[in-house]
Amino acid sequence: xSRPVIIAIDGTFASGKGTLAGKLADHxxxxxxxxxxxxxxxxxxVLTRGGDPDDAATATGAARTLDIxxxxxxxxKSGPVGAxxxxxxxxxxxxxxxxxxxxxxxxxTARKGAVLDGRDIGTVICPDADVKLYIDAKPExxxxxxxxxxxxxGEDITYESVLTQLxxxxxxxxxxxxxxxxxxKDAHLIDTTGLSVDGVFGQAxxxxxAIMSGSRARRKPPGTGMRSTPDS
Ligand code: C5P
Numbered sequence: 255x256s257r258p259v260i261i262a263i264d265g266t267f268a269s270g271k272g273t274l275a276g277k278l279a280d281h282x283x284x285x286x287x288x289x290x291x292x293x294x295x296x297x298x299x300v301l302t303r304g305g306d307p308d309d310a311a312t313a314t315g316a317a318r319t320l321d322i323x324x325x326x327x328x329x330x331k332s333g334p335v336g337a338x339x340x341x342x343x344x345x346x347x348x349x350x351x352x353x354x355x356x357x358x359x360x361x362x363t364a365r366k367g368a369v370l371d372g373r374d375i376g377t378v379i380c381p382d383a384d385v386k387l388y389i390d391a392k393p394e395x396x397x398x399x400x401x402x403x404x405x406x407x408g409e410d411i412t413y414e415s416v417l418t419q420l421x422x423x424x425x426x427x428x429x430x431x432x433x434x435x436x437x438x439k440d441a442h443l444i445d446t447t448g449l450s451v452d453g454v455f456g457q458a459x460x461x462x463x464a465i466m467s468g469s470r471a472r473r474k475p476p477g478t479g480m481r482s483t484p485d486s
Pocket of ligand 1: 268289290341373375
């Protein structure tokens with residue numbers, strides 16, 4: 255049996271990639287994995303234990319013993335957990351510990367299709383994905399969206415501090431040595447600045463439909479797994 259159709263979505267913080275991934279999964283009847291939640295869950299485990307997210311041994315221990323039930327915990331959405339997530343994500347063994355879970359999700363033949371969103375899906379986790387999208391928007395607009403979201407959760411925070419943290423997060427994610435945030439060479443870029451959720455979704459569906467109808471005939475034979483030499 256061949257692996258499911260894989261849609262890989264990467265992009266910057268608060269670019270709208272998570273919302274888009276969920277909508278695409280619903281639209282095509284695929285399953286969705288928000289891979290940021292894995293890093294957030296590791297970070298939350300470290301924080302709960304009073305550990306330091308910058309300490310590789312502590313973060314790796316949390317990743318290797320991660321309780322998947324934690325992925326649904328609403329606390330993962332908070333600002334401090336997100337900031338700690340980008341710190342634990344810098345450790346190579348943490349990324350290795352989470353890699354198989356993501357690949358297994360993407361290639362589970364029981365699924366019709368899988369949509370994964372994160373920072374390194376098209377470059378490292380699923381370099382052979384059928385469709386790769388890279389989502390970005392101007393920092394000010396992303397900060398505005400995130401500010402509205404966090405204040406909606408009751409967090410006491412200013413727009414300026416959200417913008418500052420967002421720039422720090424972008425910098426950390428895109429300059430780290432391992433699996434840095436960057437578009438895959440064959441990714442399709444969507445700039446969501448000034449676009450509504452439905453506008454972004456419409457653009458993405460047109461792209462996915464066009465790519466899938468063109469690639470159906472060229473789908474790889476069963477048994478062809480992930481490429482072993484990803485481009486980062
Ligand atoms: O997307 P989200 O804000 O939930 O991700 C939290 C952090 O987890 C990111 O800032 C990034 O450092 C890390 N992450 C990652 N690779 C992924 C998903 C998230 O490094 N595939």
